[in-house]
Amino acid sequence: MAKNILVTGGSGYIGSHTVLQLLNGGYSAVVVDNLDNSSAVSLERVKKLAGQNGDRLSFHQVDLRDRPALEKIFSETKFDAVIHFAGLKAVGESVEKPLLYYNNNIAGTITLLEVMSQNGCKNLVFSSSATVYGWPKEVPCTEESPISATNPYGRTKLFIEEICRDVHRSDPEWKIILLRYFNPVGAHPSGYIGEDPLGVPNNLMPYIQQVAVGRRPHLTVFGTDYKTKDGTGVRDYIHVTDLADGHIAALRKLDDLKINCEVYNLGTGNGTSVLEMVAAFEKVSGKKIPLVMAGRRPGDAEIVYASTEKAERELNWKAKHGIEDMCRDLWNWASNNPYGYDSSKGSS
Numbered sequence: 001m002a003k004n005i006l007v008t009g010g011s012g013y014i015g016s017h018t019v020l021q022l023l024n025g026g027y028s029a030v031v032v033d034n035l036d037n038s039s040a041v042s043l044e045r046v047k048k049l050a051g052q053n054g055d056r057l058s059f060h061q062v063d064l065r066d067r068p069a070l071e072k073i074f075s076e077t078k079f080d081a082v083i084h085f086a087g088l089k090a091v092g093e094s095v096e097k098p099l100l101y102y103n104n105n106i107a108g109t110i111t112l113l114e115v116m117s118q119n120g121c122k123n124l125v126f127s128s129s130a131t132v133y134g135w136p137k138e139v140p141c142t143e144e145s146p147i148s149a150t151n152p153y154g155r156t157k158l159f160i161e162e163i164c165r166d167v168h169r170s171d172p173e174w175k176i177i178l179l180r181y182f183n184p185v186g187a188h189p190s191g192y193i194g195e196d197p198l199g200v201p202n203n204l205m206p207y208i209q210q211v212a213v214g215r216r217p218h219l220t221v222f223g224t225d226y227k228t229k230d231g232t233g234v235r236d237y238i239h240v241t242d243l244a245d246g247h248i249a250a251l252r253k254l255d256d257l258k259i260n261c262e263v264y265n266l267g268t269g270n271g272t273s274v275l276e277m278v279a280a281f282e283k284v285s286g287k288k289i290p291l292v293m294a295g296r297r298p299g300d301a302e303i304v305y306a307s308t309e310k311a312e313r314e315l316n317w318k319a320k321h322g323i324e325d326m327c328r329d330l331w332n333w334a335s336n337n338p339y340g341y342d343s344s345k346g347s348s
Helices: 013-024 041-049 051-056 067-076 091-096 098-118 152-170 204-212 240-253 274-285 309-314 323-336
Strands: 004-008 028-033 057-061 081-084 123-129 175-181 183-185 219-222 237-239 261-266 291-294
Touching (some): 081 240, 123 240, 175 240, 183 204, 204 219, 204 274, 274 323
Parallel strands (some): 004 081, 123 175, 183 237, 219 291
């Protein structure tokens, strides 16, 4: 029998790519998503990409804070594990609307953990974030680096990690893996699923993508005087399919009897500057990205990249793709879907 995995937030960017890898890896996936910041079209496309494996995918439009709806889903299926992606993730919005973020991300997670516990499902993979490292004084960031968040979004990730640790301490039957991702970019090589942010993108690559297809006039580069090779901020970018594979590796790790509540970084272990990313994208797409140079943004760290040794050693996982692959797959997705999943704005 295929293992049943509940995937919260499974129609989102990272969620949809992970659901596809789950189906192709022989798992059954039940997706719960309130579609606040994603489209159900992504899952229709995942189904097609998965071929016959797509029959093992089902979807419920449910908010995690809706306990009766969640309890009904758990009453209908016995889950082997939960992969928890669901959450709001715009840093700027979290500063303006902290209570929205605490309510959605933290209250939703607490309800999920309670319902899991009631139903005897105590295996969890949680999508945390490198944002919990705040402004690291030393790089690369290891899983033992000090953690502190610089905005309410980051704090929700930090608090949920602590909640997970407390839940495990209170009941050692729980097996929990916290995955701290660095900067996910790229798309499925088919160009059929990818990142489709609503509103103004918060991250570099979806912004570049919208400039490249003509939806925005230029890219603003914040901060040109950092102590880096070209003055622009440095980040660890990871291909979304590598990230999805990391979740499958984490699920397999939950079968290990010795797992308690473990943290793993998922990144490439390499730092890439903003201008290097722009150059790589221009090279593979043949598009010129007009730039406007601006001052530093408050809250932006100078250099953040991962130490990935623990994940390589214990999860037997390593990122395979470099930035050219990321840019090529991103451009393939963007050029085929200039308006993302909303085909009403252009031909899809």
